[in-house]
Amino acid sequence: MNGHYTSATAAPSLQALQAAWQMAIVHAGRYALASEAEQEFLNGYPVQLPCTALSALAQAGEFQFQDLQLDDKDVWFRCQLDLPAEAQFLHFDGLATHTEIFWNDRLLLRTDNMFLRYTLNLQELEVHGQGTLAIRCCALNAELAKKRPRPRWKTRLVEQQQLRWLRTSLLGRMPGWSPPVPPVGPYRDIWIEYAAPVRLSEVQLQTRLSAQDGVVSFSARCVSDEPLLQASLHVGSYTQQLDLHQTSDCGTAIQGELLFPSPQLWWPHTHGRPQLYTACLALTTARGQSLIALGELGFRHIHVDTRDGNFSLHVNDVPVFCRGACWTPADLLSLNASEEKQRQMLTLARDAGMNMLRVVGTMVYENAHFYRLCDELGILVWQDFMFANMDYPVADLAFGLQVCQEAKSFLSRTQTSACLAVLCGNSEIEQQAAMLGQPRENWSNPFFSESLPQICQELRPDCIYWPSSPSGGVMPFQVDSGVAHYFGVGAYLRPLDDARRSGVRFTSECLGFSNMPEDSLLDSMSGQGDFPGLHPSWKKAVPRDHGTGWDFEDVRDHYLQQLYGLDPARLRYAERERYIALSRLTSGEVMAQALHEWRRHGSACHGALIWFWRDLWAGAGWGLVDASGQPKAAYYFVKRAMAAQLVFFTDEGLNGLAIHVRNDAASSLHGSLHLRLTRHADTNIADISVPVQVAPHSSIMLRADALLPHFMDTSYAYRFGPPGHHLASVHLTRDGESTACSHDHHFPAARLAGMESDAGLDAGWQPEGNGMLRLHLSCRRFLHGVQLQVSGADALDNYFHLSPGVVYTVRLRLHAAPGQVKVQLQAMNLLSVQRLRPPAETSTSIHHAHNGSQV
Numbered sequence: 076m077n078g079h080y081t082s083a084t085a086a087p088s089l090q091a092l093q094a095a096w097q098m099a100i101v102h103a104g105r106y107a108l109a110s111e112a113e114q115e116f117l118n119g120y121p122v123q124l125p126c127t128a129l130s131a132l133a134q135a136g137e138f139q140f141q142d143l144q145l146d147d148k149d150v151w152f153r154c155q156l157d158l159p160a161e162a163q164f165l166h167f168d169g170l171a172t173h174t175e176i177f178w179n180d181r182l183l184l185r186t187d188n189m190f191l192r193y194t195l196n197l198q199e200l201e202v203h204g205q206g207t208l209a210i211r212c213c214a215l216n217a218e219l220a221k222k223r224p225r226p227r228w229k230t231r232l233v234e235q236q237q238l239r240w241l242r243t244s245l246l247g248r249m250p251g252w253s254p255p256v257p258p259v260g261p262y263r264d265i266w267i268e269y270a271a272p273v274r275l276s277e278v279q280l281q282t283r284l285s286a287q288d289g290v291v292s293f294s295a296r297c298v299s300d301e302p303l304l305q306a307s308l309h310v311g312s313y314t315q316q317l318d319l320h321q322t323s324d325c326g327t328a329i330q331g332e333l334l335f336p337s338p339q340l341w342w343p344h345t346h347g348r349p350q351l352y353t354a355c356l357a358l359t360t361a362r363g364q365s366l367i368a369l370g371e372l373g374f375r376h377i378h379v380d381t382r383d384g385n386f387s388l389h390v391n392d393v394p395v396f397c398r399g400a401c402w403t404p405a406d407l408l409s410l411n412a413s414e415e416k417q418r419q420m421l422t423l424a425r426d427a428g429m430n431m432l433r434v435v436g437t438m439v440y441e442n443a444h445f446y447r448l449c450d451e452l453g454i455l456v457w458q459d460f461m462f463a464n465m466d467y468p469v470a471d472l473a474f475g476l477q478v479c480q481e482a483k484s485f486l487s488r489t490q491t492s493a494c495l496a497v498l499c500g501n502s503e504i505e506q507q508a509a510m511l512g513q514p515r516e517n518w519s520n521p522f523f524s525e526s527l528p529q530i531c532q533e534l535r536p537d538c539i540y541w542p543s544s545p546s547g548g549v550m551p552f553q554v555d556s557g558v559a560h561y562f563g564v565g566a567y568l569r570p571l572d573d574a575r576r577s578g579v580r581f582t583s584e585c586l587g588f589s590n591m592p593e594d595s596l597l598d599s600m601s602g603q604g605d606f607p608g609l610h611p612s613w614k615k616a617v618p619r620d621h622g623t624g625w626d627f628e629d630v631r632d633h634y635l636q637q638l639y640g641l642d643p644a645r646l647r648y649a650e651r652e653r654y655i656a657l658s659r660l661t662s663g664e665v666m667a668q669a670l671h672e673w674r675r676h677g678s679a680c681h682g683a684l685i686w687f688w689r690d691l692w693a694g695a696g697w698g699l700v701d702a703s704g705q706p707k708a709a710y711y712f713v714k715r716a717m718a719a720q721l722v723f724f725t726d727e728g729l730n731g732l733a734i735h736v737r738n739d740a741a742s743s744l745h746g747s748l749h750l751r752l753t754r755h756a757d758t759n760i761a762d763i764s765v766p767v768q769v770a771p772h773s774s775i776m777l778r779a780d781a782l783l784p785h786f787m788d789t790s791y792a793y794r795f796g797p798p799g800h801h802l803a804s805v806h807l808t809r810d811g812e813s814t815a816c817s818h819d820h821h822f823p824a825a826r827l828a829g830m831e832s833d834a835g836l837d838a839g840w841q842p843e844g845n846g847m848l849r850l851h852l853s854c855r856r857f858l859h860g861v862q863l864q865v866s867g868a869d870a871l872d873n874y875f876h877l878s879p880g881v882v883y884t885v886r887l888r889l890h891a892a893p894g895q896v897k898v899q900l901q902a903m904n905l906l907s908v909q910r911l912r913p914p915a916e917t918s919t920s921i922h923h924a925h926n927g928s929q930v
Contacts, residue, residue, distance in 0.1 A: 088270070089166075089266050089267075090269070092124070092264075094124075094156055095154055096123065097121055097122065098151065099112055100128060100149075100150050103216060105149065109180060120132070124152070126260055128260045140254045148214055150212040151211050152209065152210040153207055153209040155206075155207055158204060158205075160203050161270045162203065163269060164268040165194070167195075167265055168192050169189055169262045169411075170189060171260060172188075173186065173218060174212050177207075188242035189258065190439075190440055191484055210261055219237045219238070219241075223240060223468075226466035233464075243257075243258065244439045245437045246410075246439065246691075251618060251620060252691070258410055272301065272362055273358050274298050276296050277295060277296045279534070281536070281537065283374075284340075287337050288337060289334075291333040292331075293331055294331075295328075296328055297327045297358065298327075299358070302361070303319060303329075304359045306359070308331065308333045308356055309354065309356070310352050310353075311338070315334070316331070317329050338350070340374055341375040343430035343454065343455050344425055344453030346430070346739050347453075348453070349452065350374075351373050352371065352373070375390055377496050379497075384548070384557060385580055386558050386681060387580075388497070388581075388682065396673075396674055396682060397684070398670065398674075398717045399431040399433070400686075401432075401583075402435070405417050407691050417442075417448055420689065420704065421448045427717060428714055430454060432449070432454055432688070433458075433459065434459055436459035436499070436503075446489050446492040446495070450493050456492070456495050458498055460499065460501060461481075462478075462500065463502040464503045464507045469522035469526075479522075479530060482527055483530055486535050490535065496538060497538065498535060499583075500523035500528075506552045509551050519543070523542050524542060528540045545557065555577060557580065558583050561582040562586075562686075564586065565587050565665075566587060566620070568633050582683050585684065586665070586669055586686065587618070587630075588630060589630065589695045590662050590663075590695060590697065591607070591659045592694070592701040594864070596693060596702075608647065608648075614628075616692050616693060628695060631658060635657055659707070659874065660860045663709040663710075663874060671725060672725060675735050676737075690702040718816075718817060720737065720740055720807070721817040722806070722817045724779075726821065729793070731780040731788075733779070734779055734782075736748070736769050738773060739772060740772075741772070742771055743770055744767070745766075746809040747764050747766050748765050748766075748777070749807075750762075750763045750764075751880075752799075752802070753879065756801075756831065756834075756856040759880070760799065761800075765782055788823075801823065803820065803821040804876075804878040814884040815883070815884075818883075831904050835856060835879075836909055837854065838850060838851065839851035850886075852877060852882070852884075853877075853882045859876055860902055862900070862902065863885065863898055865887065868887040869890070872885045896912065897910070897911075
């Protein structure tokens with residue numbers, strides 16, 4: 076919603092600037108004008124905007140993750156243009172960070188906020204014809220060296236405390252978890268706006284629900300060559316004439332409301348359909364009618380229940396367990412990922428059952444593709460404003476006015492985004508001040524407690540404002556009230572049952588682990604000595620809290636020992652492949668168990684966002700997805716634990732095992748539960764099936780002991796001798812389906828059974844259509860941690876346990892002919908790799924391959 080639109084009959088008035096750009100990186104202050112740097116440009120780089128200096132170097136094949144010390148460099152961009160007389164404005168959607176813009180060596184504008192859009196009025200500046208447009212991205216050392224008032228506290232998040240004065244992303248400036256890639260350059264689009272018969276500005280478009288009906292409010296200011304005769308708003312199949320009022324500056328004010336009777340509501344995808352409606356504005360003058368696209372909008376109502384320390388988000392009056400991850404940019408270097416790349420990553424998140432993503436205050440406001448796709452895919456967005464940890468100088472008049480303008484700019488451009496749910500003032504400022512012993516009155520300031528919520532209420536009254544993440548407890552960082560950052564299970568090495576005992580209500584950041592990537596990425600790293608271990612080149616990409624003596628690989632190793640009773644240090648040097656495999660399973664198992672605790676029937680927790688979505692660089696980072704975009708093992712555990720319809724166990728100690736069935740979907744769940752208790756690896760001592768029915772948006776809990784014919788110590792809490800079973804498994808099958816849609820396993824004693832030479836593996840293949848193939852797996856003896864390596868297709872599930880006598884189905888998305896698909900199956904307790912292959916001609920029947928032999 077930038078106020079620039081197109082006519083139905085004329086050429087577009089707003090066009091992306093297309094030009095042959097050059098980039099030169101020089102010492103700070105060496106050249107005051109672009110013309111002085113001619114030789115530097117000749118020796119520089121041809122680049123395509125938008126870009127940053129580092130993304131341009133990557134395009135040229137000259138980038139590595141090393142500190143280039145850009146703070147003491149000026150980065151110049153220039154191009155030759157022929158600006159026609161009818162060009163009226165030049166818009167810069169994002170310039171990082173302090174820049175100067177020149178036309179033929181004439182300074183036109185200085186900028187100092189990478190989150191603002193800047194506009195040049197070409198007519199007023201008399202800029203037209205042939206010339207050189209140049210952008211100088213100024214070295215920040217001079218700004219960072221300025222004498223300014225001292226902050227009330229210092230944070231270890233960044234090394235340079237003066238960054239609190241600079242409106243730039245902290246990406247690339249946070250030692251310990253962000254590679255040294257600070258953004259420098261025109262990282263968002265540059266637009267030329269031409270003269271048009273009509274031009275809108277100050278556009279406001281808001282939706283709300285009134286009882287069962289939708290209401291769309293519209294207002295704008297219009298300047299046109301001819302008197303504006305009529306304006307009408309169109310949303311879906313409904314139209315409303317708008318009121319016109321002449322303004323004192325010869326413009327026209329347009330305003331009005333459209334009533335949309337009983338619209339289909341926008342829902343997060345886990346709870347319903349994310350219905351969107353196309354909106355446009357029709358303007359009529361003596362010349363005819365112009366249609367102006369306003370994008371797509373949705374009708375939904377969001378409120379939050381904060382009674383008694385709660386934080387429960389309701390969408391359309393239905394409580395929603397918000398689960399997902401803290402988002403990391405899909406293109407770290409450019410910070411402006413393409414629509415294709417954004418769709419790929421967001422679809423992967425949606426398919427993992429994620430219904431909320433948090434854009435964190437350490438990073439960057441995302442581009443338009445991101446919010447539009449979240450609208451389409453039904454993913455809620457928790458949006459931090461770009462403030463984190465530091466004592467920002469909001470009392471400084473110039474700074475305060477600038478950050479208010481920044482907030483208004485972001486909210487205006489996303490005003491039709493149905494996905495926006497929570498607008499959060501900052502990340503960890505309250506926590507940082509409180510942890511450093513600051514008095515309570517210093518935890519916040521008038522900007523976050525008064526100015527910013529007022530701006531949000533004016534421009535996005537349909538969203539929730541929350542002052543800081545975390546906040547709401549006696550101390551901002553305590554987790555049993557309000558919004559928490561929960562790392563009890565994780566960095567603080569708490570036992571797994573702490574996820575329940577701590578009483579988390581909503582955690583907008585949690586479960587940070589050094590998640591081991593797949594072999595394909597490890598193989599690409601091994602040539603430089605980066606293979607997993609203690610080598611410095613491996614360790615540099617393992618995240619750590621700045622200044623600590625441990626890293627998050629140490630955290631993962633702690634839980635590996637807890638789960639499997641093995642010494643990770645010995646495994647690392649003596650059984651490296653086994654160490655890598657167990658590392659993959661460990662973080663996934665721990666995350667899934669914590670999510671089960673928070674999603675169990677009767678839980679007081681209403682949301683969990685994992686830290687974080689995608690690695691910033693290659694290695695064992697916090698991401699569920701690696702830096703290349705490939706899911707890690709932890710992704711699949713989380714995917715199963717976040718499903719809209721699922722079954723899982725919780726260990727209730729002396730009360731035995733509880734079986735929870737959740738149904739977040741909009742329709743009732745009818746199906747059956749299959750509970751088995753298995754001794755050793757293949758002997759069933761209990762095998763029970765019961766029907767279940769779960770209403771929409773609800774859950775039920777069953778006691779395993781109530782389903783069994785007699786007491787069997789399902790949780791092995793009483794310990795009368797050795798365990799009577801070594802595995803409890805439960806499978807949920809929907810009516811009309813032949814295989815389970817969800818499953819879970821509980822190990823009352825040791826997780827790993829003895830090694831198997833022949834588990835009686837059986838594989839069947841069934842085409843699904845639409846480029847999909849089903850792989851049906853079953854076995855006679857339990858397989859722990861089954862991993863599939865697939866060529867010719869992508870497996871939509873992986874890293875699972877395979878119970879004896881149960882058919883497990885994995886869907887494969889083909890990118891080759893079915894006969895070219897190859898699958899290697901291995902498991903932690905299977906001695907040899909099993910090779911599976913579908914027949915060359917795959918009909919609608921199921922083809923079987925016994926004992927893992929090739930077909």
